[in-house]
Amino acid sequence: MTTTNSLQQAFLQTAYPIGGHGKRNIQVLKEALNHYEDELDSDQYGKGKVIEDFQAEMAAFFGKESAVFFPSGTMAQQIALRIWCDAKGVKRVAYHPLCHLEIHEEDGLKQLHHIEAVLLTDEDKLIRLEDVRELKEDIACLLLELPQREIGGQLPDYEELEAISSYCREKGIKLHLDGARLLEILPYYQKSAAEICALFDSVYMSFYKGIGGIAGAVLAGDEAFTQESKIWKRRHGGDLISLYPYILSAEYYFKQRQSKMGQYYEEAKELAERYNHCHAVETLPLLPVTNMFHVHIHVPKEELEAILIAMYEACGVGLTAYLRESDESSCSFEVSLGDRYGHIPKQVLGDAFEWLDQTLRARVE
Amino acid sequence: MTTTNSLQQAFLQTAYPIGGHGKRNIQVLKEALNHYEDELDSDQYGKGKVIEDFQAEMAAFFGKESAVFFPSGTMAQQIALRIWCDAKGVKRVAYHPLCHLEIHEEDGLKQLHHIEAVLLTDEDKLIRLEDVRELKEDIACLLLELPQREIGGQLPDYEELEAISSYCREKGIKLHLDGARLLEILPYYQKSAAEICALFDSVYMSFYKGIGGIAGAVLAGDEAFTQESKIWKRRHGGDLISLYPYILSAEYYFKQRQSKMGQYYEEAKELAERYNHCHAVETLPLLPVTNMFHVHIHVPKEELEAILIAMYEACGVGLTAYLRESDESSCSFEVSLGDRYGHIPKQVLGDAFEWLDQTLRARVE
Known part of the structure; x- marks a missing residue:
């Protein structure tokens, strides 16, 4: 109870x-659905106009080759890290001690993917270039959460982001953006989403935070990455016959609140x-x-x-x-x-x- | 495309x-939602009246202690098998060669849970008590799919089900029902869902096959089993902030088509x-x-x-x-x-x- x-x-x-x-009641979904014709066909296991069009729209928005709609960020991000680990043959990533994967996912990354996480810096601090430079272990991927929710939504300077991105590229470390609240950071940086995402190899964004949708997330990157993410999405049980309740509400509220x-x-x-x-x-x-x-x-x-x-x-x-x-x-x-x-x-x-x-x-x- | x-x-x-x-267009969801008041609150990460009431209703229907709503059967069933494997300390299960887990899930059971599957009988046959008796390997769980979809929806006699169930209990093998189409088998057996489910330790049913909902599934069993399944649901990325689009449509069409x-x-x-x-x-x-x-x-x-x-x-x-x-x-x-x-x-x-x-x-x- x-x-x-x-x-x-x-x-x-x-x-x-x-x-x-506003209240999270079912009117939120009804309003979004009423914006669409009754005859609009459901997506079907990741195929169909509803999902393909929105994925293309999101890929363009992020300035990435391709994007995939997921039921949750939890699923999308574990999968992103798994792909980068498999690609490098190193089952180790690094992130903040208060990263969503560390504190809100019942250790899914370890339990399902057997990936070890190196926790960078102190709980109350942002990850700095220094922290990444001082890493002793080889890692496949560094995850940055912008803004860092659990410490009040703080952000590093853009120059520091650029420096971390350059350093990771130089060292063969993939950089993944936990952009659950990606739209929310653009006014501060005075950058487009594509400009921010250009610093990262893969990007995830949520649709029910600032955007106010029902649930769902998108994961973007290059074509090979997103293709592989679809296989893992099926393995996780996220390749639903119909994701349109989340997709349509994501699209509707994204358009309404983006600006x-x-x-x-x-x-x-x-x-x-x-x-x-x-x-x-x-x-x-x-x-x-x-x-x-x-x-x-x-x-x-x-x-x-x-x-x-x-x-x-x-x-x-x-x-x-x-x-x-x-x-x-x-x-x-x-x-x-x-x-x-x-x-x-x-x-x-x-x-x-x-x-x-x-x-x-x-x-x- | x-x-x-x-x-x-x-x-x-x-x-x-x-x-x-009928057509799988968004009118299917609109119709279900229009049956509910706008002010009805969303479920929230597995909590709230919408999800708790429906889970209780389904548990009663199956005659099980407890039930959990999942976004997909793929997720629910992998998790069920994982729980039974962990409980026994044996990472091996048995199922039909055309089982959903074997042919439609990109090997999620192996890739995510490292569980080995023993394939019983030939592709075009039903699993018989004989097949289970002849098993050489120790297994944690036997999965039976009723009806066996990939061979036209065939069913064993009820007496054979009872015999398999008794044998498994005697041998310490958990019996899991892939009841994606559970409602659809009741007229043939002339049994209630609870009577069928009593033969099994855990049961999964889908809401978008005969019931015609949007997506989603339910997993039922005893309290300890379902509690553990909620932890794995979060690990899989299935513990969404809002599952109500699937829950409400499941409830609505279940009531409409059950009879x-x-x-x-x-x-x-x-x-x-x-x-x-x-x-x-x-x-x-x-x-x-x-x-x-x-x-x-x-x-x-x-x-x-x-x-x-x-x-x-x-x-x-x-x-x-x-x-x-x-x-x-x-x-x-x-x-x-x-x-x-x-x-x-x-x-x-x-x-x-x-x-x-x-x-x-x-x-x-």
Whole structure:
């Protein structure tokens, strides 16, 4: 059974939840499907106009030869790393200690593919060229996640990316982009997706983060790579007879939100400033570089929950449904902006943050 | 690019295609979704009412402790076999030479799970108790596919099933049911799903065959088994944030067609008789035991294609979109009945088979 705690309950009842695009209910899919004719044929095991056209569109967007639609990023990325490992005959890759493959996939990469992962740098840092240079083991592939979600969506400078890319090419290391949130980084870099992807041998992007689709992902690279990925997709059980519910919603919301990432980014900076003006609150990063950041509040979890519930009820603004306990005296949560934020009246937002600041200042520490 | 041959083209233009429920276009999903309120929340990584309620419903239907929804049967079955192999510490299973895992999954079981498969009996035969008794190697699990699709959907007697089940239990061999078409076998056995499933330790059923959903499958067994299957589902990349497009359509069409399997079975017997009355044609099995069978026609492929195209144009009845070449002088195709067959006027059907019989008799052999 699914249980909801009281913070989540209170959050769900606010008129103005701050993050995301809206509720994840089935209306999201209905809206996308209603955009298409009833007679549109299903894809069929990776073939057919619906999937082939969208894959071609995505390949062009990434500036890659070819792209393949996957039900999930988990599947797409394990497969990308497997292909690069097999190509080099080295079953070892490197990535960040808080990489999705390391912390959210029940060790699929090791259990299914027997690939060893070298963890680069500390959990709270970005991977630097230095970290890659200092690698002692031979690796087939380096995975970079842009932005690095688990540390608030941080990004290296573009010059550092270029340097890492050049170094990897020189050393025969394939560079894979975990671009789950690829669209979200373009406003900061002021680059096209193709310009970013040109630095990488393979790229994955998700359709249900900033884009707000139902599920699904795309993996892109050269023709030989994507052909091989289709074989592995079948082996994983991802070559479904019909992926169109995910493909059509991906296409629909990609078109709708592709151009909004700059807006979300600006709003994230504005919102982070509101947080940073509050007593005992700071964001990571202080100045967001995408539509996301983390909020750290120096108040014990139980006490903060009570404060937030009171705030949600008093102001109608919902900050988060969950708190992560950092230590006995502080917690954090993730913020990721989408369509919702722009619809909240500024006065309501201002009052809510004023309430929060006052309340945090007034408490007996 | 997807190409269509001329037989397929002609088939697609017939007023009365014989098999299946209807076109696989997006209206199938729209119809199912329209049955549900817009506000219904998505499942979320295997949690939430939509998925939990349906899993509970399926577990009860199978008479098993627990059930898990999967995006595909490929994923569900590899995982089932992996769990049974790990439990016994024996990485070997046995199944039919034309088992889905052997011929349609790019060797996922071997490549991802390093499980060896012992192929029982000949390609054109059913697995008998004798075959299991004669096994020399120790195996963790025996997989039985009911009906055995690649040989026309044949079934062993219920008594033989019981005997195989007892033998496996006695020998510490887990018995897994590839019940992709589980509903389709119940009218022949005159048993409930739970009665059939009681003979097996784990069971998989598909939602897009006789049920006519979009995609997806369910895996059922005891609580420990299904809990472990959820971990592997995540490793495979199948624990999607939202599976509801498949779940809701599975539920909707399951309810709609669950009670129609007897009708499809009766119609399959009637249709097979029509085929068997035609010159140079015979069905496998001669008397169908489910809604499916194979049709073998003793005419070379190219010649038969021309005859069928002419028949489709003359009579408006479509038999198949594809022919499989058996040898230089004969071909075969699969028939699987659903909603469509019952809507074809008997006169139209009779005329079409009359035309086919006459034409096959008239040709110079």
